[in-house]
Amino acid sequence: MSKYINPYTDFGFKKLFGEEANKDLLVDFLNQLLPAKHQITELNFRNVEGIAELSHERKAIFDIHCQTQSGERIIVEMQKAKVNFFKDRSLFYSTFPIREQAKRGEWDFRLAPIYMIAILDFQYDEQEEKQKFLRSVKLKDQDGDVFYDKLTFKFIQMPLFTKGGDELETQFEKWIYFLKKLESFDEIPIILQEPIFEKAFGVAEVANMTAEQYEQYQESLLTYIEVKEVVKTAELDGVKKVAKKMREMGLSKSQIKEATGLTDDEVNEL
Numbered sequence: 001m002s003k004y005i006n007p008y009t010d011f012g013f014k015k016l017f018g019e020e021a022n023k024d025l026l027v028d029f030l031n032q033l034l035p036a037k038h039q040i041t042e043l044n045f046r047n048v049e050g051i052a053e054l055s056h057e058r059k060a061i062f063d064i065h066c067q068t069q070s071g072e073r074i075i076v077e078m079q080k081a082k083v084n085f086f087k088d089r090s091l092f093y094s095t096f097p098i099r100e101q102a103k104r105g106e107w108d109f110r111l112a113p114i115y116m117i118a119i120l121d122f123q124y125d126e127q128e129e130k131q132k133f134l135r136s137v138k139l140k141d142q143d144g145d146v147f148y149d150k151l152t153f154k155f156i157q158m159p160l161f162t163k164g165g166d167e168l169e170t171q172f173e174k175w176i177y178f179l180k181k182l183e184s185f186d187e188i189p190i191i192l193q194e195p196i197f198e199k200a201f202g203v204a205e206v207a208n209m210t211a212e213q214y215e216q217y218q219e220s221l222l223t224y225i226e227v228k229e230v231v232k233t234a235e236l237d238g239v240k241k242v243a244k245k246m247r248e249m250g251l252s253k254s255q256i257k258e259a260t261g262l263t264d265d266e267v268n269e270l
Contacts, residue, residue: 006183006205009119011213011220013078015203018045018064018082022203026066028196030074031156032172033117042069046097065097071112073097080121080224081231098151098189113150119179120157122231133160165191243267 005012017026027040027097034040046065063077083089094116121147137153138146161176168174168191178192178200188201202208209217243260253267 002183002204004182004185004201005206005217006221006224007179007204008078008080009217009220010078011225012216015213017076021044022199025196025200025203026064026076028171029175030076030117032175033168034115034200038068038070038072038113038115040068040072042053043067043074046073053218054257063093072115073101073112074115074117075115075171077118078121079118080225082122082124086124090155094151094153111150112151115152115154117154118156121159123157123159124155131160133157165189178213183213203223240266 005015007013007016016022017029023043023045027043030043041095043066046067063075066074066076068074075097077093091189094114097114098111133156135153135155135157137155139151141147156176158176158180161173161180163173163177165177168177174192174197180198182204185201187262188198192198192201196249206214206217240262243262243266246256246260247267253264256262256267257264
């Protein structure tokens with residue numbers, strides 16, 4: 001068992017960023033992503049019980065809804081596995097904080113800004129997007145000018161972040177490094193020895209959990225492993241189908257191995 005929790009688990013993510021006592025951690029993280037005009041000094045968590053959810057997806061996706069003191073709505077979402085129609089779903093989820101702003105009677109349709117921040121423990125497939133660790137998206141016109149600046153998506157592809165501790169330049173990079181490496185740390189690295197991260201490490205330390213919390217974390221960790229294994233198996237099955245087709249086309253074993261990354265034994269099984 002690692003000294004610190006896995007932040008990609010539902011329990012770990014909510015423990016760090018979804019508890020009242022730890023709102024300062026979430027505020028500091030979000031302020032690295034938000035523009036100067038929307039910097040947060042205080043926020044409140046939103047009750048999302050009334051939001052329709054696809055229950056079978058909750059093992060792979062979980063989120064935190066909050067609202068700032070000046071009205072901005074923010075969804076912070078953790079996705080630990082690929083889902084179908086990824087962009088469509090992101091847009092769909094962003095409609096909930098839009099619709100909840102509707103008012104009865106006369107209303108001028110003025111909306112508060114909405115940010116959807118997705119932390120992704122995977123890369124999505126399009127080649128151009130694989131090259132972008134942080135992708136910020138707004139509604140723009142044909143000339144690339146912003147048409148509507150109150151709906152912003154920020155997608156963080158964690159596997160694309162490769163900096164080591166001695167290469168970190170910003171507070172945002174420190175947060176990403178913290179999240180990506182947390183479970184592997186045995187102690188707080190020098191680069192993260194500052195109050196906000198020292199608190200985060202204390203929150204994340206497994207030894208500080210109650211017996212009930214530890215049981216919940218174990219269950220959440222098993223779910224994380226299960227989801228990862230399902231995805232890994234599905235990806236391997238897909239690769240094997242491609243390899244089988246290549247074999248039927250007459251390609252050599254060495255060509256198939258080079259193209260798919262399969263082992264001798266896996267190719268022989270075909």
